[in-house]
Amino acid sequence: MIPAAFDYKRASSAAEAISLVGQYGDEAKFLAGGHSLIPLMKLRLAQPAMLIDIGRIKDLSYIKDGGDFIAIGALTRHMDVEKSALVLKEVPLLAHAAGYVGDAQVRHRGTIGGSLAHADSASDLPATTLALGATYVAQGPKGERLIAAADFYKGFLESALQPDEMLTEIRVPKMNGAKWGFEKFNRRAQDWAIVGVAAWRSKDASGVALVNMGSTPILATSVSAALKSGASVADAAQLAAAEAEPQDDLNASSEYRVHLAKVLVRRALEKASA
Amino acid sequence: MTMTENRQNSVIGTRQLRREDPALLTGEAKFTNDLNLPGALHLSILRSPHAHAKIVSIDTAAAKASPGVVAVYTGAELQSQWAGPMPCAWPVTPDMKNPPHFPLAASKVCYVGDGVVAVLATSESASRDALDLIDVEYKVLKAVVDVEEALSDANIIHEDLGTNKSYTWNLKIEATEGCVEDAFQKAAFKVSERYVQQRLLPMAMEPRAVAAVPQPFGGDITLYSSTQIPHILKVMAALTLGIPEHQVRVVAPSVGGGFGSKLDVYAEELLCMALARKHSLPVRWVEERSENSMATIHGRGQVQYVELAADKSGKLTAVRVRIKADMGAYLQLVTPGVPILGAFLYAGVYDIPLAYDFSCDGIFTTLTPTDAYRGAGRPEATYAIESAMDALARAMKIDPLELRKRNFIQKEQFPYTAFSGLTYDSGDHLQAAEKAAGLADYAGIRAQQAKQNVPGAKKRLGIGMSSYFEMCGLAPSRVLASLNYGAGGWEAATVRVLPTCKVQVVTGTSPHGQGHETSWAMIASEKLGIPQEDIDVLHSDTAISPLGLDTYGSRSLPVGGVAIAGACDKVIDKARLIAAHQLECSADDLEFAGGVFSVKGSPDRAVPMAAIAFAAFTAHNLPDGLEPNLEAQYTYDPPNFSWPFGTHMCVLEVDTETGQIEILKYVAVDDCGVQINPLIVEGQVHGGVIQGLAQALFEEAVYDTDGNLKTTTLAEYLVPAASDVPSITTAHTVTPSPTNQLGVKGIGEAGTIGAASTVINAVVDALSGIGVTSMPMPASPQTVWRAIQSAAQAK
């Protein structure tokens, strides 16, 4: 409940934030919505000596049409993604998934950049943007680089970001009318998923990603390959966990998780094929 | 005679918003941690990370040197502070074993969370930071986690006791010796079931908080605590600390829930007092949420073996019960008595012959102590009998509602002297069950089930029920004596009419969310004919309300509320003498209604309460020998428990692919006699049902085999939120209690008592067609899925 002592600086631009983090090095952490970081600090599982607050960098909160993709500023709150007319029209799967993050308070505070940077496989947006083939924009002392979602997630709470890099934008390809399904299986409405599935399907392609089926979000490539080669949804769904190495926890054994993944992938794909 | 029979009530029975709520909802209400205490020291406690270990050495040097730290104490260093160990007020048997239990462990820790070192610092964060600098060397011993394994004594927790068994408590009632065994021999049908009441975390919204403030003059000390029991705490703290009782004042400011978890005398309360005394400064402590999960008592924790014998029509002929009750590491205030409170309810609402055999072992484990939690022993008992009734119905292949109807105590049988010797004052179980069946569309659901629950169905429909009796309104003092309880069960009230006809109602109950201020003002208003807004209710401060036995066991209304009505009667009696004096008539010629005394037959000869109150105050012209002022104190010792009852029903669907449960309908028909404020009754039922449903589907304090608690945050311990529970259909029957003048019965625990078995019976009902005959709690999706899988494999 009472975090260890820390210092606090507020950045007013990405450049300032990056220069501050360069100054304080390993001791420093970015603070966005605080809805992952602060709970960890209260439990003293995280004890950063310096918090660099990026939560008020106004020009990193936006949703824009980028042509083939929708560009979302890293500091955009989940609620804004959920309600955005542009996201609802062009990437409805993402708007829908954002609406299932935690509860209303969490969605008003938490940011899309924070959710992705935190790289929690139990979170909804990492898997959803992975299924959609998103690209993340990272800014560091040496400038910008693009990281494909598929290359971003390295391990449990571990991403491809360098300590002095900041996520600034998320580029999500337009779905062009592809159908989709999103399944979030949990015991309480506001909880993280025990297993979740984000899936879309067009005439000749599909994307399926799994939430909480291992230490990173999982792209279920075997399912998409089977669909491409003409397998039925039910048969393809049997391959749901082919890429996953699910863990045991209080809510589910790995065996039950595998079973759930198959059922939920089938249900999501049935919606995406309806 | 009840008030309702006398005349039409005008205040009692009206739906009213609670007067407490504006302050609570706007954040104006002051909780213990809101108190501003300049110069206070902050206490933090280093707790054991091991379930069972010897303390080899403790190094506090670095902590002592940490900024802001004033003092650091080990258990051994504080031992001289205690006049005695922490209290257990309920030695259920003469030979009950009770290990000495002190606020800090001195040589050995017995559960994860056991206090080891106390730090005092000038700020909360300084004291918390210092904990990380303390070095304790432990010699780790084997944890004792399973209550049945503990009985083997392979690994004894309190060496001096020589055993892990605290007590065995028996209740055998037989018309003729051996008739229980006989009944089982001759039974046409028998069931023998094992149920596990998982440990629960009470999880009050406000964790515990304490502040002890020594007065600048003399030896007095005021203890502020988020407690349900300021009065009991005052006596116990005085005894444990060796402070004369009259020098201790206990105040419970606004208290954010308790559910029994604040019905205790806790180490932190005693530590704050001892250290405030030692340092002559205020000392305060507030519990962290994760700390609360292990340092505050747990609820439930029982393994139950229940056997029913029945004749060929299904009429029960005998009940046999064996309980293994998990005490945890130590006996807290009423720990050993909790399962005993259930002992009288294992025959439920059924008419059984004198053939009952109950035995309970209280057993130590290396886990957090258990104690009273909403319903305390009675939800467990109700769960067992109501689940076993369903098992019996399945064995007989008859409808479970029909089986219950064959066994209910009939309306005409009340007052009914039960096998236990206790008298159930009133009831109408058939009416409650039929009302619930109507609201749940029992027949319609059965018909739909026949269509829907075909082989291979992806969604199976179930309906479950529970008919309960609650033994509450604790309690007749003499009955408590026969149960070896260390105190009485009366409640005190003072009603004081001030010179301007404003009223102070002083109660010994100690509300922590129940709305007593609203309800008690309603009772006094009804009685005195004085508007509610002119009535203040004072409570929860032993200096203002010196006599009382506090709030638990659904006692506040049927004991404390009745005491207020009694005090009002005494005030009216005195006012009548003054009115007669003023009107120059005989007191017997006066009638009293709407706050006015008038001469029978000549209503214009009248005097209002306001005039009497002022006359009583000035004392210029009172009848000879009458004391000035209009005030009365009354203490009520109830002649019997209060016996609310009802039937709950739940309709739900089980997703057979995932094990997920969706509740479609929940119906609660409760009878708590006369309702003072139906809105509050509804709130109590809602909260209670959800807490029971939470036990059925969501909550469990999970330990690993080393005795580590795995559910220490609200991300793992699944308290359901509004979005996770169904809308509840509440309905009532009204059978006034004949034992008190208000006709009231308790309602605080009823919902919890009925709900868990209702929900689990519905789950099993949905799945019995595919071979599932039992369901452990909580019925998480994985648990349900596994039950379905293993039933399929067994085929």
Ligand SMILES: Cc1cc2nc3c(=O)[nH]c(=O)nc-3n(C[C@H](O)[C@H](O)[C@H](O)COP(=O)(O)OP(=O)(O)OC[C@H]3O[C@@H](n4cnc5c(N)ncnc54)[C@H](O)[C@@H]3O)c2cc1C
């Ligand atoms: C009660 C509750 C329920 C929740 N339920 C869900 C749920 O169901 N599903 C779900 O997906 N999530 C859930 N969350 C998490 C929520 O979505 C978080 O808000 C989100 O994961 C983190 O975003 P944030 O802006 O709060 O990040 P912070 O907590 O501020 O930061 C998280 C981490 O990311 C880093 N970081 C933040 N922004 C950036 C950036 N732009 N560049 C680089 N690093 C950055 C921080 O340094 C920190 O390490 C829940 C949270 C709570 C408290």
